[in-house]
Amino acid sequence: MTSVDQYNLTTVINKEEFKDYVFVKELEVEGRSLVAKKALYPGDVVLIEEPLIKYDLKPTCRSTKSPYFSKKLWSSLMAIVREHEEPVEHFDDFKKPGKTDNEDDDDNDSYSGYSSEEESEDEEEEQDEAMADSDFCPGVPAAILAYLDIHPPTHVYSKIRPRKSFKSDDFDFFYYPDPQQEPKWADHKTYQLVRDVVHRVVKTEPLFSHVDASDLINFVLKIYCNAHTVALPRAREIPTHSHKKYRREIYKPKFAENDTYWGEDENELVITPTITLLRWGSKMAHSCTPNLFLRFEPVSNAMVFTVIRPLEVGEPLSFSYLPEDDLSVGGLICGTAEDRRNKLEKFKFFTCSCESCMDWDWSRGVLCKKCNKSENYCNRQGIWKCFNCQNLNEPTFIGDREKSVTRVLMGFASRIYNNRINQSVLGMLEPYLFDLLNPADESQVPVPRNHWTYGIIHSLLATYHLYLFPKAFGKGLADRLGLFEMGLKEALTYIELFNGSIVHHNNSESVSHGNPMAAFFAGWRVLHIVIDLVMETTENKYANATYERSDSESDSDSDSDSDSDSDSTEDKATIKPKQEEILVTKDHEETTPAEPELISLPQEWIEPITKISNIVTEEWIPLIEQVFKHHQSPVVDDMRRQIREFAERVEKTSKLTQN
Numbered sequence: 001m002t003s004v005d006q007y008n009l010t011t012v013i014n015k016e017e018f019k020d021y022v023f024v025k026e027l028e029v030e031g032r033s034l035v036a037k038k039a040l041y042p043g044d045v046v047l048i049e050e051p052l053i054k055y056d057l058k059p060t061c062r063s064t065k066s067p068y069f070s071k072k073l074w075s076s077l078m079a080i081v082r083e084h085e086e087p088v089e090h091f092d093d094f095k096k097p098g099k100t101d102n103e104d105d106d107d108n109d110s111y112s113g114y115s116s117e118e119e120s121e122d123e124e125e126e127q128d129e130a131m132a133d134s135d136f137c138p139g140v141p142a143a144i145l146a147y148l149d150i151h152p153p154t155h156v157y158s159k160i161r162p163r164k165s166f167k168s169d170d171f172d173f174f175y176y177p178d179p180q181q182e183p184k185w186a187d188h189k190t191y192q193l194v195r196d197v198v199h200r201v202v203k204t205e206p207l208f209s210h211v212d213a214s215d216l217i218n219f220v221l222k223i224y225c226n227a228h229t230v231a232l233p234r235a236r237e238i239p240t241h242s243h244k245k246y247r248r249e250i251y252k253p254k255f256a257e258n259d260t261y262w263g264e265d266e267n268e269l270v271i272t273p274t275i276t277l278l279r280w281g282s283k284m285a286h287s288c289t290p291n292l293f294l295r296f297e298p299v300s301n302a303m304v305f306t307v308i309r310p311l312e313v314g315e316p317l318s319f320s321y322l323p324e325d326d327l328s329v330g331g332l333i334c335g336t337a338e339d340r341r342n343k344l345e346k347f348k349f350f351t352c353s354c355e356s357c358m359d360w361d362w363s364r365g366v367l368c369k370k371c372n373k374s375e376n377y378c379n380r381q382g383i384w385k386c387f388n389c390q391n392l393n394e395p396t397f398i399g400d401r402e403k404s405v406t407r408v409l410m411g412f413a414s415r416i417y418n419n420r421i422n423q424s425v426l427g428m429l430e431p432y433l434f435d436l437l438n439p440a441d442e443s444q445v446p447v448p449r450n451h452w453t454y455g456i457i458h459s460l461l462a463t464y465h466l467y468l469f470p471k472a473f474g475k476g477l478a479d480r481l482g483l484f485e486m487g488l489k490e491a492l493t494y495i496e497l498f499n500g501s502i503v504h505h506n507n508s509e510s511v512s513h514g515n516p517m518a519a520f521f522a523g524w525r526v527l528h529i530v531i532d533l534v535m536e537t538t539e540n541k542y543a544n545a546t547y548e549r550s551d552s553e554s555d556s557d558s559d560s561d562s563d564s565d566s567d568s569t570e571d572k573a574t575i576k577p578k579q580e581e582i583l584v585t586k587d588h589e590e591t592t593p594a595e596p597e598l599i600s601l602p603q604e605w606i607e608p609i610t611k612i613s614n615i616v617t618e619e620w621i622p623l624i625e626q627v628f629k630h631h632q633s634p635v636v637d638d639m640r641r642q643i644r645e646f647a648e649r650v651e652k653t654s655k656l657t658q659n
C-alpha cells in the first residue's frame with residue numbers, strides 16, 4: 001500500500017482528508033486502485049478534485065471551450081468515425097401491440113389518429129438525431145478535437161492562446177489498453193476503430209498534420225477508460241404555477257452559486273454533456289453497486305466523491321462508470337447485468353468483476369416454466385435457476401421478447417423525458433404499456449414482476465396518468481376517468497420496487513448491495529409528479545379569490561364552474577387569487593406564499609399516497625441526509641424540503657378526510 005502523497009496532488013482540493021482517508025493499492029483484478037485507509041461512513045467526502053481537462057461532448061461553435069472547432073472539421077471527424085463504426089440499433093422504433101418485429105407499420109396514422117405531415121416532420125427530426133449520435137459519435141470526434149488543446153497546431157492558429165498549458169507527463173498517470181504491453185488489445189474492436197480513425201484524421205486533416213498518431217490514439221483511449229461524462233444544465237424555463245415559482249425564487253440565488261449535475265427537474269433543464277478527466281478520480285474501481293456517489297460542482301469546477309455506505313479498512317473505493325440515469329440500457333437502473341458487462345467491455349476495456357456482477361442478476365427475474373413465478377434468475381455463467389421451486393429450467397421471456405420490450409420502453413422513455421412526445425406517441429402509450437403487462441396475443445409472455453422493465457412500465461404509466469394525460473386533455477377528464485387513482489397506484493409500484501434498491505437486497509442468496517442514489521434520483525422523476533399533484537389538489541386555490549367580471553360577459557357564464565372542470569373554467573372566466581394574499585412582499589423583495597386553505601384528498605388516493613409518503617420519509621430522507629451531511633447541495637436540499645412538505649400535507653389532509 002502506498003500513501004497518496006507520494007504522488008502529484010495538485011488537482012486535489014481536500015488534500016488533508018484525501019491523505020487521511022485513502023491508500024493506493026495494487027488489486028489483483030482491478031489493478032492500481034484507491035482503498036480505505038480507515039473506516040469510512042456515509043457522508044464522508046473522500047475526494048474533491050478539479051479536472052485536468054474538461055471539454056464539450058457536443059461542441060456547436062468556436063468558443064473558448066472549443067477554440068479549434070469549425071463546422072467543417074466537426075462534420076469531417078463525425079463522418080470519418082461513422083465510416084468506421086458498425087451501425088447501432090436505436091430504441092425509437094415502435095411497433096403496435098400484438099405486432100411482431102417483422103410486420104409492417106404502414107397503418108400507423110389511422111392507429112394514432114394524427115396527420116402524416118406532423119408524423120413525417122417528427123421522423124425527419126428523429127433521423128437527424130439518430131445520425132448525430134451513435135456509439136462513438138460524438139465521443140471519439142470530441143476527444144480528437146480536445147487533443148488540440150494539449151498539442152496546439154501552432155503552424156495554423158498561432159493567434160489562439162492555449163487555455164491551459166500541460167506538462168509533458170500530465171497524461172502518463174492514466175491507464176489505457178496498450179497492445180504493446182498486452183497483445184490481446186490489438187483484436188479489440190474499439191481499439192481498432194480508434195486506431196484507424198486517428199490514422200485517417202492525421203493523414204487528411206491539415207490541423208492534425210503536426211500530431212503524433214500513436215500519442216493521439218493513446219489519448220483517446222485514456223479518455224474512454226478514465227474520463228467522466230457530466231451533464232451540466234444550460235438554461236432554465238419559467239416556472240408555471242405559484243408553488244413552483246415560490247420554490248424557484250428561493251432556489252435561484254443558491255443555484256447560481258452552486259450546482260450539481262443531475263439537475264432538479266429534468267423537464268425544465270437543457271443539459272450540455274461535458275467530458276472531464278480527473279487524475280485521482282480515475283483511480284477508483286468501477287462497481288455496479290458502488291460505495292461512492294459522484295457529482296460535479298460547476299462553481300468550484302470540481303468533482304465530489306461522497307461515501308454512501310460504510311466501508312471497512314482496506315475496502316476498495318468504487319463508483320459507477322456506467323450511467324446512473326433511467327434512460328440508458330446498460331446503466332444502473334435499466335438493463336441486465338449482461339447489458340452492463342457488454343457496455344463495460346466495449347467502452348471501458350474490462351470485464352466487470354464487481355460484487356453485483358458476481359451475484360445472480362436480481363434485476364432480471366423471469367417466469368419459471370414450471371411454477372410460473374417470476375423468480376427465475378441468471379448467473380454470470382448464464383445458468384438459470386428458479387428461486388421458488390429450485391428448478392434449473394429454461395425460462396420464458398428472455399430473447400426476442402425481452403429485446404422488443406426493452407426497445408419499446410426505452411423509446412417511450414427517451415421521448416417523454418427528452419420532451420419529444422407528440423400526439424401520436426401520446427395515443428400509443430397507454431395501450432402499448434397495458435399490452436406489455438397483459439398481452440392481447442396469448443402467445444406473448446407478460447412482462448414479469450421481477451424484471452427491471454416492470455418498474456419502468458409503471459413509471460411511464462404513472463407519468464402518463466398523473467401528468468401527460470391531464471396536461472393534454474384536462475384534469476377534469478382525467479379525474480372522471482379515474483386516472484389519478486390508477487397513476488398513484490402505478491407510482492407506488494415503481495417506488496416500492498426502487499425501495500428494494502434503497503435498502504438493498506435482503507435475499508439470503510444475495511451478496512450485492514443496492515444502488516440507493518441512482519434509485520433515489522430515478523424515483524424522483526415520478527415522486528415529484530405525485531408531490532406536485534398532492535400539493536395542488538389539497539390547496540383551495542379559490543379560497544382567497546375575488547371574482548372579476550368583464551362587461552362583455554353574459555350572465556349565463558356564471559354557473560359554469562365545477563370542481564372537475566376547474567381548468568377549462570379558469571381559462572374562460574376571470575377568477576383570480578388576490579395577489580397580495582398569495583405573495584407577502586417583505587423588505588428585500590423576499591416572497592412567501594400565504595398559508596393555503598387545505599382541502600381533503602379524494603378517499604381513494606389516500607392509501608397509495610400514504611404508502612408513498614411513508615417510504616420516502618422513512619427510507620429515502622434518512623439516506624439523503626446522511627450522504628449530504630458534510631457537503632450540502634441546494635438541489636438536494638430543495639428535494640428534501642419538498643418531500644417533507646409533501647409528507648406533512650399528506651398527514652394533515654388525510655385527517656381532514658377522516659373527520
Ligand SMILES: C[S@@+](CC[C@H](N)C(=O)[O-])C[C@H]1O[C@@H](n2cnc3c(N)ncnc32)[C@H](O)[C@@H]1O
Binds near residue numbers: 029173282284349
Ligand atoms: C479508470 S481505470 C482505474 C484505475 C486503473 N486501475 C489504473 O491503474 O489507473 C479502469 C481500469 O481499472 C480496472 N477495473 C476497474 N474496475 C474494475 C472492475 N469492477 N472489474 C474489473 N476491472 C476493473 C480495469 O482494468 C479498467 O480498465
